Amino acid sequence: MNAGKEQTILLTGVNGQVGFELARTLQGLGKVVALDRSGLDLADLDQVRRVVREIRPGLIVNPAAHTAVDKAETDVDAAMRLNAEAPGVLAEEARKIGAALVHYSTDYVFDGTKSGLYAEDDPVNPQNVYGKSKLAGEQAIANSGCSHLIFRTSWVYGTRGKNFLLTMLRLGAERSELSVVADQFGAPTWANTIAALSANVLAQAVAPNQSDWWEKHSGIYHLTASGATSWHGFAEAIFEFSELEKKPTVKPIPAAAYPTPATRPSNSRMSNEKLAATFGVRAPDWREALRLCLATR
Incomplete structure (x- = not known):
């Protein structure tokens, strides 16, 4: 983005958890053109190219993704198209028109075997198709040569779409006891937190006298909530803060007792x-x- 000049910001996936929040937090940083799948289908790479060339944004913000982790194990082509090929095309088009790209990735690029917190330069080793597709997207962006920020986040939840928070609230209203995995650890991250911090960072890019900002700052950054817990701890906190009249008992179980098509890392802390x-x-x-x-629901 050119410092000091209002830019057009192309936002993908506006109906998603993070996209919905970004459409609000990016206000004031430029003219936001927020598109849902009907306006920009990332599975249609020709359309991706055409839309970017027509809008000619100074900044592209791409929270859209194939996020169905288990479904990705059998829907490999769709996951790779949305999570790897489409970000690569966005990056190529951004480079051609001198735009910058903000993209969101995941803790699942790691295998979860590290005992401590993962840093940005730790070795990647995704254990499922979703993680592999997101890593391929990171690499395509980096290889394109465009100005970019890649924000890796984890355990995203919000008041929209499908996520762990909404699943727990639904099941908690239906059942007196729930069994939740207690040996996988990470940072539950509110979609609003991701959007707010993204906007704070991008406000620095459009500040006066920042013509070389992107050259200095392009790269990968971890962006999650502070602290960490297990899925079991997350569930307990959800019910602690919720307004459910009758709150279920949350029973801790090992991941081995709840097998899923996609392998998940035991340590997602970044x-x-x-x-x-x-x-x-x-x-x-x-x-x-x-x-x-939960107070804003």
Whole structure:
């Protein structure tokens, strides 16, 4: 983006969890052209090229993705198209018109065997198709030569779409006891947190006298809520902060007792220190974000 000049911002996936929030937080940073699948279907690569060339944005923000992790195991082509090929095309088109690209990736690029927090330069080793497709998207963007920010996040939830929070609230209203995996750990991250921090970072890019901002800052950053818990701990906190009259008992179980088509990493915890050191922004603790999310439903 050219510093000091209002730019057109092309936002994909506006009906998704993160896209919905970004459409609000990006206001004031430029003219936001927010498109859903009917206006920009990332599965149609020719349309992707055509739309970018017609709109000629200064910034492309791409939260759209194939996020059905288990379904991706059998729907490999669709996952690769949306998560790898489409971001690559967006990056190529961005480079051609001098635009920058903001893209969102995942903790699932790691295998989960590290004992501590994952840093951006730790070795990647995705264990499922979704993770492999997202990693391929990261690599396509980096290889394109376009100015870019790739934000890896984890365990995304919100008040829209399909996610763990909404599933727990639905099941908790129907059942007196739930069994939830207790040996996989990560940072539940509210979609609003992702959008707010993204906007804070991008506000720095459009500040005066920042003509070389993208050259200095392009790369991968981890962006998750602070702290960590298990899926079981996440579920317990959901019911603690919820307004359900009768709250279910949440029974801890090992992941082995709840097999899924896609293998999930046991450790999805990522360090946000690079994000904080570079941009001066820090995400709230996951419990505080969850409390606020439930208060705004």
